[in-house]
Amino acid sequence: MSVDAGQFKNALRLWASGVTVVTAYSSETGPRGMTATSFSSVSIDPPQILVCLNQNTDTGALVLAQQQFAVNVLTTDQQAVSNQFAGGSSQAQRFAEVAWQLGENATPLLSEALVSLECKVVQQVLAGTHWVVIGEVQNVVCRTGDPVLYYDGSYRQLS
Numbered sequence: 001m002s003v004d005a006g007q008f009k010n011a012l013r014l015w016a017s018g019v020t021v022v023t024a025y026s027s028e029t030g031p032r033g034m035t036a037t038s039f040s041s042v043s044i045d046p047p048q049i050l051v052c053l054n055q056n057t058d059t060g061a062l063v064l065a066q067q068q069f070a071v072n073v074l075t076t077d078q079q080a081v082s083n084q085f086a087g088g089s090s091q092a093q094r095f096a097e098v099a100w101q102l103g104e105n106a107t108p109l110l111s112e113a114l115v116s117l118e119c120k121v122v123q124q125v126l127a128g129t130h131w132v133v134i135g136e137v138q139n140v141v142c143r144t145g146d147p148v149l150y151y152d153g154s155y156r157q158l159s
Contacts, residue, residue, distance in 0.1 A: 016151040021072045021085045022051050023100075023108035024062040031095050031108040034059040035086040037150055038130070039071060047137040049117060052130045058091065060131055067121040068105055069135060072113035075145035079155045081110065082148065104139045116141040 023033040038052035051071060053060035063069040074082055085094050099111035109116040119135025126132075149156040 013152050016149050016156065019074045019078075019082045019148050019150050019155075020051070021074065021081065021110060021113070022053065022059060022063065022069055023072060023110070024059060024066050024069045025102060025106055025108050026062060026066055029058075029062060030091070031100065032059040032062045032091050033085050033094055033108065035082050036071075042134055048122065048134055049119060049137060050132055050134045052127075052132050054130055055126065056129070060133075063121065063133060064124060064131065068107055068138075069119055069121070069133070070103060070105075070107035070109055071115075071117045071119065071135075072110040073115040073117075074110075074148050075112065075114045076148045076155075076157050077145065078110075078112060079148055081112075082150075082155070103141070109141060112143070112145075113141075114143055114145045114147055 017037040020036050020039045021033050022036045025031050034057055036051050040050050042048040042050050081098055100108045103109040103118045105118040107118050117137050118139040119137050122136045123134040124131050
C-alpha cells in the first residue's frame with residue numbers, strides 16, 4: 001500500500017520539533033547555511049548527532065565536500081533567522097544580517113543560537129531526496145534562552 005505524499009506531509013506537520021540552521025564553510029564559497037528540522041542525537045559515546053539535508057542544496061553539497069558542519073539550535077527570538085535560511089534568498093543574503101563567527105573547526109556558528117555543535121562527518125547515507133548525515137560532535141557552545149519549536153506549519157514556544 002502506497003502512502004500519498006500530501007497525506008504523509010500533513011502527518012509529519014503534527015510532529016513538534018526544534019529548529020536548527022546547519023552551516024558549513026570553505027574559503028572558496030564562504031559560508032553556507034540552511035534551516036533544518038530533521039535533527040536528532042544519535043550517541044553519547046562517542047557524541048554523535050544526525051541531520052537530514054536535501055541532496056539538491058548547496059549547503060548539503062558543501063557539508064559533504066568539507067566533511068564538517070555545525071548545527072545551530074535557534075531560540076524563540078530567531079524565527080526570522082529560520083525563515084531567512086529556509087530558502088528563497090541567496091547565501092550571501094542569508095548571512096548578511098546574522099551575527100556569526102567561525103568556530104574552532106572553521107564552521108559558521110550563529111552568535112545568538114541557543115546551542116552550536118561543530119561536527120565532523122562520520123557517515124552519510126542517501127535516503128530518498130535527502131542525505132542522512134551523522135556527525136561526531138567536536139565542539140559545543142551553549143548559551144541562554146528558550147528554543148523555538150515548529151509544529152503544524154507555525155512556530156511555537158514552550159509554555
